[in-house]
Amino acid sequence: MDARGRKGAPELIVNMIAWLADPAHWRGPEGVPAQMLLHLYYCVLSVGVAVVIAVPLGLYIGHTGRGGVFVVGVSNAMRALPTLGLVTALVMFLGLGVVPALAGLVILAVPAVLSGTHAGVRSVPTEAVDAARGMGMTPWQRLWQVELPNALPLLIGGVRSAMLQVVATAAVAAYVGLGGLGRILLGGLAVGEYDQMAVAALLIALLAVFLDGVLAALSRWVVPRGLVLANTATHDGS
Amino acid sequence: MKRLRILGIALVTALTLTSCGSGDPLDSGGGQGGPIVVGSADFTESALLMEIYAEALRTTGAEVRTKGRIGAREVYVKAVREGELSVIPDYTGNLLKYLDDKAGATKSRQVHDDLRRALPPELEVLEYSPAEDSDVLTVTPETAATGIRSMADLGPRCGDLVLGAPAEWKQRWVGRIAEVYGCTFKSIRELEAGSVTVNALLNDKIQVANLFTTSAAIERNDLVELADPEQMFPAQNVVPLTHEGSLNQQQREVLNEVSQALTTKKLTELNERMVVDKANPADLAKTFVDGLKL
Amino acid sequence: MIEELLKFFGSPSNREMVLDALAEHTYLSLVPLLLGFLVALPIGRLAQRVYWLRGMLLGAANVFYTIPSLALYVLIPGLFGWPLLSSNNVVIALTIYTAALLVRPTLDALESVPGHVTAAATAMGYRTGRSFLTVELPLAVPAIASGVRVASVSSISLVSLGALIGTGGLGKLFTDGFQRWYPAQVLIGIVLTVLLALVVDLLLVGLWRLITPWTRAGGRVLPS
Numbered sequence: 001m002d003a004r005g006r007k008g009a010p011e012l013i014v015n016m017i018a019w020l021a022d023p024a025h026w027r028g029p030e031g032v033p034a035q036m037l038l039h040l041y042y043c044v045l046s047v048g049v050a051v052v053i054a055v056p057l058g059l060y061i062g063h064t065g066r067g068g069v070f071v072v073g074v075s076n077a078m079r080a081l082p083t084l085g086l087v088t089a090l091v092m093f094l095g096l097g098v099v100p101a102l103a104g105l106v107i108l109a110v111p112a113v114l115s116g117t118h119a120g121v122r123s124v125p126t127e128a129v130d131a132a133r134g135m136g137m138t139p140w141q142r143l144w145q146v147e148l149p150n151a152l153p154l155l156i157g158g159v160r161s162a163m164l165q166v167v168a169t170a171a172v173a174a175y176v177g178l179g180g181l182g183r184i185l186l187g188g189l190a191v192g193e194y195d196q197m198a199v200a201a202l203l204i205a206l207l208a209v210f211l212d213g214v215l216a217a218l219s220r221w222v223v224p225r226g227l228v229l230a231n232t233a234t235h236d237g238s
Numbered sequence: 239m240k241r242l243r244i245l246g247i248a249l250v251t252a253l254t255l256t257s258c259g260s261g262d263p264l265d266s267g268g269g270q271g272g273p274i275v276v277g278s279a280d281f282t283e284s285a286l287l288m289e290i291y292a293e294a295l296r297t298t299g300a301e302v303r304t305k306g307r308i309g310a311r312e313v314y315v316k317a318v319r320e321g322e323l324s325v326i327p328d329y330t331g332n333l334l335k336y337l338d339d340k341a342g343a344t345k346s347r348q349v350h351d352d353l354r355r356a357l358p359p360e361l362e363v364l365e366y367s368p369a370e371d372s373d374v375l376t377v378t379p380e381t382a383a384t385g386i387r388s389m390a391d392l393g394p395r396c397g398d399l400v401l402g403a404p405a406e407w408k409q410r411w412v413g414r415i416a417e418v419y420g421c422t423f424k425s426i427r428e429l430e431a432g433s434v435t436v437n438a439l440l441n442d443k444i445q446v447a448n449l450f451t452t453s454a455a456i457e458r459n460d461l462v463e464l465a466d467p468e469q470m471f472p473a474q475n476v477v478p479l480t481h482e483g484s485l486n487q488q489q490r491e492v493l494n495e496v497s498q499a500l501t502t503k504k505l506t507e508l509n510e511r512m513v514v515d516k517a518n519p520a521d522l523a524k525t526f527v528d529g530l531k532l
Numbered sequence: 533m534i535e536e537l538l539k540f541f542g543s544p545s546n547r548e549m550v551l552d553a554l555a556e557h558t559y560l561s562l563v564p565l566l567l568g569f570l571v572a573l574p575i576g577r578l579a580q581r582v583y584w585l586r587g588m589l590l591g592a593a594n595v596f597y598t599i600p601s602l603a604l605y606v607l608i609p610g611l612f613g614w615p616l617l618s619s620n621n622v623v624i625a626l627t628i629y630t631a632a633l634l635v636r637p638t639l640d641a642l643e644s645v646p647g648h649v650t651a652a653a654t655a656m657g658y659r660t661g662r663s664f665l666t667v668e669l670p671l672a673v674p675a676i677a678s679g680v681r682v683a684s685v686s687s688i689s690l691v692s693l694g695a696l697i698g699t700g701g702l703g704k705l706f707t708d709g710f711q712r713w714y715p716a717q718v719l720i721g722i723v724l725t726v727l728l729a730l731v732v733d734l735l736l737v738g739l740w741r742l743i744t745p746w747t748r749a750g751g752r753v754l755p756s
Contacts, residue, residue, distance in 0.1 A: 008611070029425075079685050081689060083692070085702075085706040085718055086722065089722065096438050168602060175430070177438070183428065185603075189697065190428075191310055194616070198607055202607070205599040205600060281711060431711070434711070434713070516714050
């Protein structure tokens with residue numbers, strides 16, 4: 001017991017495998033699969049809400065060019081907000097429950113998605129927008145058919161970085177009574193079960209890598225092919 | 239290039255200065271000869287007791303540092319054992335149970351004696367204080383009115399009730415309470431000890447809360463403490479756990495005097511000042527120790 | 533609110549605690565920023581010079597970037613076999629995070645140095661090392677700077693998570709405030725963290741202006 005956390009990598013890996021091999025850790029509402037799904041659910045839900053808020057806002061300020069400096073400035077300042085403080089404060093003001101914890105995650109995800117969307121729209125070449133205008137497209141058509149598709153790579157980049165932050169932070173939300181993998185981590189901390197903490201940490205990291213991979217694949221799937229070709233061309237050219 | 243070099247030197251200087259300012263006592267090896275390092279577990283009362291011990295030890299002229307909110311007993315006992323910490327406040331019953339899973343003693347003196355025997359050679363406990371702070375299950379007056387007054391009443395009803403308790407509760411008591419009172423809760427919600435648990439109880443997120451007898455919140459919210467007729471929770475007297483040889487005779491006597499002066503009533507009052515009036519534990523410790531005239 | 537503030541800062545122990553926490557927070561966030569930068573620089577340079585390594589290095593940086601910092605705080609002491617309480621865990625975890633974050637911007641910045649400039653340096657007889665240190669790196673500073681600014685904000689906000697394992701600078705105000713249901717103390721912690729990020733950001737901007745005087749002469753504004 002007293003040597004825990006002091007033995008170095010080989011010992012740690014053996015202990016982690018032993019923890020994972022115990023069937024008791026895989027059963028019921030507190031088992032690994034249930035907590036993993038819950039963690040996944042919190043992450044997808046809060047990033048989803050953040051996308052619904054931030055993408056239209058980012059498109060609007062990017063499209064009109066109005067208020068961009070202010071909104072992006074505020075959202076960058078929001079990045080400095082310490083998650084743990086934010087979540088504990090929200091719980092104290094709104095009461096214990098899933099909503100304040102998820103609200104904290106949404107607040108965390110918004111800046112990355114917003115600045116990704118905004119940067120994406122701003123990165124659309126002026127010639128392309130001018131050409132669209134010349135072709136007689138309405139502002140809506142320009143937004144949907146030119147600006148949004150062109151903005152997608154940076155927009156999804158924003159969603160990816162938001163997702164990474166949220167996966168990590170959802171573990172913190174366990175501190176204020178939320179479930180998920182953070183529960184396993186903090187539970188291990190409370191009883192000094194280092195192996196359990198390490199397993200939880202590893203699972204969180206794996207979930208982060210997995211979700212990032214899914215979003216990367218999504219990005220390849222939705223980004224128009226012409227755009228990918230154009231980008232590769234300019235990259236090779238420079 | 240010159241500017242870059244100047245920048246480099248400036249940065250390194252700045253960082254060296256900051257790092258000196260906030261050096262980590264554990265990295266610099268607290269051990270013998272160095273300053274006394276007092277630690278605390280990760281909850282409010284432990285932080286308060288840490289400040290009280292530190293303040294009392296300072297009266298002996300010793301150089302004292304604090305390292306608060308370390309976390310679980312497993313972590314800090316190890317730190318005391320290895321001399322990273324010189325002393326930390328603990329509770330006799332839980333410490334005994336940690337060292338010896340099968341320990342059956344429930345009365346203060348007996349628990350303390352068994353504890354002395356169970357400790358490994360590097361560790362030592364000083365005299366225990368009359369102040370007790372044991373686990374207690376509490377319910378709201380409404381729940382109590384439905385006929386739950388003691389843990390024996392609770393037993394058959396557990397299946398409908400959610401318990402809120404610190405994360406270590408599961409490992410420590412789930413088996414025992416099933417065995418002693420035939421109680422298996424509907425579910426257990428892991429919550430930070432203290433205000434959060436009380437809040438969850440008052441909002442019916444949980445129906446039974448594991449609190450501590452010195453918690454000011456029990457009286458303030460008219461919560462009902464459930465009796466423990468089978469004495470499942472052992473006596474929990476406050477006791478300083480030290481690394482063998484890290485304190486001299488005078489310092490040990492000072493801590494014994496502090497333990498003598500500390501009563502359950504006093505500890506409850508100090509807790510109330512911290513949690514309700516939001517007083518800083520170090521300020522409270524100063525006032526308390528000054529009042530002892532050590 | 534003002535009343536709460538006066539009460540909080542009226543206690544000398546509170547003032548001392550906040551100052552200690554702030555000093556620890558500054559240390560725990562700025563040391564990794566510097567170390568991470570020093571690690572990312574050679575990696576970025578390597579990725580720029582050795583084309584076949586580029587994909588691998590960027591991929592590795594990406595993987596490290598995805599590992600949550602809280603997870604690293606916990607895994608590092610186990611891997612190295614040292615105490616969970618050591619503040620080194622936070623320093624190393626954030627150094628890895630910062631380095632992973634900075635590899636890409638460093639590479640992009642070095643790539644953005646115009647080819648004719650490096651060609652001129654070579655023509656003047658500069659060796660690779662000297663050309664890198666005295667020509668390419670200074671020209672890349674403005675673009676690296678924006679990456680460093682993002683990294684500094686992130687690591688300042690991430691330090692507080694360490695409070696969950698005993699070393700968290702201002703994060704201590706959150707865990708203690710939560711246990712005592714003391715919103716004012718938590719808000720003070722949040723405001724100080726954001727202020728620290730702001731001050732460090734302003735200092736960084738000032739620093740870049742100081743070391744890249746030519747960007748002002750040309751009327752170019754710093755990248756935001």
